[in-house]
Every structure is written in C-alpha cells, then in structure tokens.
Amino acid sequence: xxxxxxxxxxxxxxxxxxxxxxxxxxxxxxxxxxxxxxxxxxxxxxxxxxxxxxxxxxxxxxxxxxxxxxxxxxxxxxxxxxxxxxxxxxxxxxxxxxxxxxxxxxxxxxxxxx
Amino acid sequence: xxxxxxxxxxxxxxxxxxxxxxxxxxxxxxxxxxxxxxxxxxxxxxxxxxxxxxxxxxxxxxxxxxxxxxxxxxxxxxxxxxxxxxxxxxxxxxxxxxxxxxxxxxxxxxxxxx
Numbered sequence: 001x002x003x004x005x006x007x008x009x010x011x012x013x014x015x016x017x018x019x020x021x022x023x024x025x026x027x028x029x030x031x032x033x034x035x036x037x038x039x040x041x042x043x044x045x046x047x048x049x050x051x052x053x054x055x056x057x058x059x060x061x062x063x064x065x066x067x068x069x070x071x072x073x074x075x076x077x078x079x080x081x082x083x084x085x086x087x088x089x090x091x092x093x094x095x096x097x098x099x100x101x102x103x104x105x106x107x108x109x110x111x112x113x114x
Numbered sequence: 115x116x117x118x119x120x121x122x123x124x125x126x127x128x129x130x131x132x133x134x135x136x137x138x139x140x141x142x143x144x145x146x147x148x149x150x151x152x153x154x155x156x157x158x159x160x161x162x163x164x165x166x167x168x169x170x171x172x173x174x175x176x177x178x179x180x181x182x183x184x185x186x187x188x189x190x191x192x193x194x195x196x197x198x199x200x201x202x203x204x205x206x207x208x209x210x211x212x213x214x215x216x217x218x219x220x221x222x223x224x225x226x227x228x
Contacts (some may be wrong), residue, residue, distance in 0.1 A: 004157070029153065031214075031215075035216070035218075040153075042218055042219070042220040043204065043206075043216075043218035044218075045215040045216065045217070048215055056215070059215070069189075071207060088170070091157065093158075095214075101214075102148075102160050102163060103216065104160075105157040105158040105159075106157050107151075107155070107156060107157040110159055
C-alpha cells in the first residue's frame with residue numbers, strides 16, 4: 001500500500017506568517033510522530049499521537065508550534081508567527097501500534113522562512 | 115540524559131571496500147535500536163532493528179549490525195560497499211516503554227568512490 005505522504009514538499013514563507021504542514025500516515029497505523037531535521041540540531045522529536053490518547057507534546061520547541069490529528073488519521077503541524085530558526089525539514093512517521101514498532105517516514109516538508 | 119553518538123560525521127570508502135559505521139548510546143537500560151538510511155531528497159528508510167535476541171542483526175541491502183551491551187554500541191557493517199550506498203545513515207534508539215519516540219544520532223554521511 002501507499003507509504004506516508006506529506007504536503008507540501010517545499011514551503012517558503014515570510015517571517016511572521018503562519019504555516020500548516022500536512023501528514024497522511026499509512027492506513028491503519030495508530031501512532032503518528034513529527035520530527036524536525038535541521039542543521040546543527042539533527043533529527044529531533046516534536047510530538048506523538050497514539051489513537052485517542054492525549055498527545056505527547058514534550059518535544060515542541062515553543063507555544064508557536066501545535067499539531068492535531070483528525071479522526072485518528074491525517075495530522076497537521078501548525079507553526080504560528082514563523083521565525084527564521086524554524087527553517088528545517090519536518091518529517092512525519094507512522095507505526096502500526098505505537099509500541100516498539102518500526103516507524104515509517106514520509107519524504108518530509110522543507111520549510112524555509114525568509 | 116539519553117543520547118546517541120555517531121562519532122564520524124563523514125566517511126569516504128572505495129566501492130567494494132568494507133564499511134563500519136559507529137553508534138554508541140547512553141541509556142538507562144537496553145533500548146530498542148535502529149539504523150535508518152536517508153538518500154538525498156528522500157525520507158528515512160529502515161535498514162535494520164534490534165529489539166532482543168541474537169545480537170547480530172541482518173538488514174536490507176546487505177547491511178548487518180551487532181549489538182554489544184558491554185560497549186553500549188550498535189555498529190553498522192557492510193562487507194562490500196556499492197556506489198548506491200552513498201547516503202546519510204542515522205542510528206536511533208527508542209525506549210522500551212512509553213511513547214517509543216526515537217532519539218537520533220547526528221548522522222554519518224557516506225561517500226563512495228568509484
């Protein structure tokens with residue numbers, strides 16, 4: 001079946017604008033993760049959704065970042081009032097159970113904040 | 115604090131030569147261990163994983179990794195490198211309970227000489 005998809009693949013925005021990044025996980029996967037890949041910081045965890053449980057938001061860097069997952073499927077990561085340091089590749093991953101299972105990654109969204 | 119160290123930022127090998135990429139982790143207990151590969155413009159693809167059992171793990175594309183508890187290491191190896199192996203390689207650990215969010219190393223970029 002289809003893998004994890006993300007849109008847009010590239011996003012260029014101006015400082016101070018809001019952006020929304022979308023993730024479509026593999027059908028049937030109950031767990032969904034967002035990571036950020038940036039120069040100097042490597043890959044870092046942002047947020048985790050598992051079924052109907054409260055998300056683990058412990059990796060969100062500031063209150064400008066938020067995410068939601070509708071109907072246990074599609075997820076949207078929103079960054080408000082973007083800053084230049086938000087420029088990075090945002091990766092989404094899903095796994096079947098939320099347990100110690102392989103995470104399958106999407107191709108990412110490259111965000112550039114001018 | 116939990117961490118993953120990949121001491122080699124860049125490695126260059128000739129095609130046909132053997133390869134070893136190092137990964138050391140700091141964790142309170144034995145975590146789950148993963149190696150992923152990222153080709154330019156692509157998402158992360160799982161090469162192999164270790165959860166328990168045999169400490170020598172076989173993966174895709176001819177890769178293997180050995181878990182050494184005494185050294186807190188999970189080094190990736192390949193006996194003969196192909197030009198198509200040029201990519202960035204990430205070691206990751208995940209806790210054995212909770213949200214299973216990955217902690218990534220900073221990656222090793224592999225260059226293959228023809």
